[in-house]
Amino acid sequence: MDGLFSQLVVLGSSGMLLTAIIILWRRGVPAYISAYRWQSWLLAALTACVGYFGSDAGLYGGAIALVLLKGLGIPYLLRSMERRFGAQHELRPYVNTETSLLAAGVLVLFAYALARPWMAVSALPTRAGLPLAMGLLFVSLFIIVSRKKAITQVIGFLMLENAIALLAVVGTYGVPLLVEFGVFLDALMGFLVMQIFVYQIHETFDTMDVEQLTRLKH
Amino acid sequence: MIEMLLVVGQTLAGVALAPGLVGSIRWTKARLQGRRGAPLWQPYAELRKLFAKERVVSHNASWLFHAAPFVVFGTAVAVLSLVPVVFVPTGFDSIGDLFAVVYLLLLGTFFLALAGLDTGSPFGGMGASREMTVVALTEPTVALSIFALALTAQSTNLGEIIRQTVAEPARALGPGHLLAFAALFIVTLAETGRLPVDNPTTHLELTMIHEAMVLEYSGPYLALVEWGAALKLLIFFAIAANLFLPWGVAFTPSPVALVAGFALFVVKIGALGVAVAVLETRVAKLRLFRVPELLSASFVMALLAVLSTFLVR
């Protein structure tokens, strides 16, 4: 059973990492939204899996909340945002596609190196997912830094939150329920505020290109 | 002795089958597109026709031009003898090595590119430079994706890898395996000149990669080059099928195992051929500057495959 549990966790975490790499690869925002949706569903499935194998019923609630909020709610809001602004394509991001993909590989390697002490210490069967979660964290950071459209940065931030949720799930079988609740609330509020700001950027600048936000220098 | 005969036999069988594989992919594509399609043995007829024709060679061509078809065909046959198609030999196993496979294939491609440049025709040069761009990104991916398997099997010997995977079936579900398979599949499409990287049925020279390099060839030379290309397709399919789904490969020279192995092999590459045909029907050709993006993505997948098998023990 342990072997199967471990395999499933690694499969799910790798899937989540791959969805983040898709953002570095593809160019259209609808693809990004689908990638985020897949990632959230994978996270929810993983949480439920850990709840089943780790005999922790609270995680089922967490999985359901994840599906509702991040699997359905936020992608719906993202898609309405994207429809409102028309087709957005990352035509010339700060770092081009091939270099981004290679950088993602290097970041995952770095994450493996960082996560080694943790994996050595942890005795949980889910510990194989730890470097993948850290890799997802760094790749999300890279997405935020290297992309130009505000909406892509928002999606990168959402993936960062997924990465940390994954870290909590595979590292400690989830954090206490009250903390989980607070984190969800914060995530939702943060996203709503970001949405407001993306609209404001679009209204004030007539573009979602973050490169235009250069009025404030020194 | 028997093993050597069996290896020679499976090599010859592969050489004989390769054009049939190409024909079956073409036939499947035709049917999917609503046409009747040429029969499966059409490529054999084409090869026979080409061997009977006269060879026309440019005045500017050097010995490279004459040598390249033989190198291409020869390396392809050599690699086919190294890859376990139906039977895994235990005798002279140590030659069936990952790096030998990768570099022999690269040798063939290298000579073909040189031959494209040799006659001085602009299309040949264009094809050669495009092919080198593609190959520069695919060779490390091929090596890495098989290396991911080699790490779990603790050996770069292809036969050993197959043996280990059969012994532990759970590994075949691991993310390392799946990622490596995905990377290898994309690389197969790139190396054998299939959509979405290169359209094998195009007649517009500016869209060609592989075809442009062999534009100057005619007669038996062209036959050898085409046959070599078909062999390359068979080799990649055999690697993909037998390394990742090795059940059915015979370990002993018993007739039952051999027949079963052969049948399963045909089924596996048939399935892969249908998958490629369906993909070719659905997908449009990528613009040339987007090809490195696709290949970088496959490289990263192979890299992740290596990382997940190497660092998680």
Add this chain to the structure above:
Amino acid sequence: MTIILLWASPAVATALAILVRPYRRSVGEASVGLAALSLLASLWLAAQALSGTVTPATATDVSRVDSLSALLAVCITFVSLVASALGPGLGADRDGNPILFRRLRLARSAAAPELEAADDEDDPAQSRRFRIFQNAFALTMIVAVTANNVALMWVAIEATTIVSAIAIPFERSKASVEASWKYLLICSVGIALAFAGTVLAYSDFVSTAGHLPDALNWNILRNAAPSLHPELMKLAFAFIVIGYGTKAGLAPMHTWLPDAHSEAPATVSAMMSGVLLAVGMYAIARWKAVVDAAVAPAFTNALLITIGLLSVAIGAFSLVIQRHYKRMLAYSSVEHMGLVSIGLALGPLGTFAALLHLVNHAVAKSMSFLLAGRILRRYDTTELARVSGLLAAMPWTGPLFAAGILTLVGLPPFGIFISEFLLLKAAVMTDHVWIAAAVLVLLLTAFISLVHHLNGMLYGPVPAGVRIGESRGWAVMALGGCAIVLLVLGLLLPPPVAALLDRSIVELVR
């Protein structure tokens, strides 16, 4: 219970501002009153902390107010009160002097012409938004410093980001939208990293002690710290410093700070620069106490000193090329937070200096930003080159602003001189003489730049179109009060404050 009063006052004020539509001036006045109430509550808690009790007594409660928390709570409520009193929606004259209890004043001085002529310039919708978000901001900060559970502290700090980000772009100009987007994105990323660090520490705790229900309470974490794994806690602390350091404005994560603090309205900037940065440093200090019990302090000290020196350097050098006075104040904040970070790494005396610096800086920076707001209203420009003759044009604001800047450069008799002196002393005493030398050089750079800019603003001719003279409003009185507080803290460190600081050291560096 006092803590409930402390939390409830800003909560009630927020609710009041949300519920009352359209905005009425009484909401603003109630808001100020409730802010005063929360200040009283925090003073009461400070008095309790002085007498040695930690509120509440049990170690497993949601909130925990020891001397450090009480000290910071007093700072937060004080700055919120001043900001609340000077905010829009109270009826203000053209200088931004709020007219509190307007009817009372009118009744007393029936023939005061400047009051008659004054209009309530503030847009009711804007005032309402300000009251809502200012009180919510104060609430989240107070919860952050009085929470026992480090995860609750995290939730509160994340909430401060969200709430203050909405409060920045009050006029929807390109610059303010850009500033708030940068602020929101960078700080949210930083906070997420801080959560990763929290999860790391929690997982380590769980692996050694099992799933305890109160595992994330600070004192429980600290007591269990010696049994935690050093490598893991080092990694966790690195994440924590980068994460909360983003909130605290430490370099190299400080890039949001000059933009956000210069584009926000003066009252919001005062709160952000004065106390929000302090809350970020508070979080780092709390985690340092935990990690130091698990690992030898050398690692955390080295990390904090590196980041601190970098912040001081970047702050000081950016001050040289400044052209806008609000950004100047913002970079000064980066520099001072760097000093606090260095102080935390220099043992008990250094921690004392750092905490005293936090208190002094809170008062000085908020006062300076509020004064900058008045200057902006009068001169209608943010550029240093176009502000001159301040002493002549605004006879009260000018000298107070000068006092604020002189405080920030560390001149006696103001409080920051004492804390910087103690910091340098601590550096020398712990054999970090090179750090003391570097800090001195950088402080000198900052001194020269700031005084040079101040000179340009104070003296010279008054530009055309700028009204001269100012009415003696409550605002000036309040800001004058801040200056007096700074003098008091500098000349004679009042024993209660010193005692609170001493007890905080004991809590942190056991």
